[in-house]
Amino acid sequence: MVMRAAAWHADRVQAGKGQAQPWWPEPPAVDAVEVRLRHEDNRRAWNEAAQRYRAGLDDAVEYLRAGGVHLHPLELEHLGDLGDWCELAVHLQCASGKDTLSLLNAGAGRVVGVDIAEGHIANARQASERLGAAASWYRCDLLDTPHELDGTADLVYTGRGALGWVHDLQGWAAVVGRLLRPGGLFHVLDDHAGAYLFDPAASELRPSGADYFANVTGSRGWTEQYVGDLGREKAEHAVKHERLWPPSAVFSALVGVGLVVEQFGEHPDEYWPAFPHLDPQLRRRLPMTYTITARKP
């Protein structure tokens, strides 16, 4: 099942089909209270979405049992054989655990998944029990990732629709920094904010009007393209909040907690069909994703 974080972006695509979900611009969160309120809204929204991940759980288990590795080619290139160096991988924003459990198939000795949505963690637990996988799961806001994990991770892994849900980037980077053991590696592949400057519903490169530096949107409801029919009106779906973080902001936040960036890339490669109507030749002119690999000294 392909389900992506960029609901704001997807809503614009659906707008082209007359199926837009309600959305509105918001100012960036001003303090910790507002950050937590937005994360709580997002928890409720992701619990709705998790219902649909549940529908794909049997397929995910079979895929993983057969040795499947649901990671992006760029991630595989950057991380290499985890069996050579990764005893413990911590996946922040692990959703229902398919990517987390893929890290095991890619050679990690053990994995830990952290996600805010109860539904996702329940799915992940069920999948790992069925597989007998060396995995443990924490249901919490990533900002509250338990301190018992501090200094334990050979790899902190995240991305593919993750950071856009986080409204405190410095707080997020602090968690990455404390989880890593000295010498441990952080990796992210996520949506490049530059792509959001263009209208995803268009068949040509047309400006979207997004603010590259501080785009925050609230929205209500998931598109059926992502979660299918939740069985109730969109007006009854949960509110959620998304934030565009330019790659430089993520880079600086990681440097700010003392990590040393070893690799920083901007890529035309995508991990979901974000511009379904655009000629692929045109689409490949855009920075669709970025990657950062950083090490804790």
Ligand SMILES: C[S@@+](CC[C@H](N)C(=O)[O-])C[C@H]1O[C@@H](n2cnc3c(N)ncnc32)[C@H](O)[C@@H]1O
């Ligand atoms: C699109 S998923 C990304 C995971 C994975 N790449 C995937 O495609 O399934 C985004 C995940 O972030 C989680 N999430 C959002 N805000 C969070 C927070 N503050 N703390 C922990 N998890 C959060 C959501 O519950 C959701 O599972």
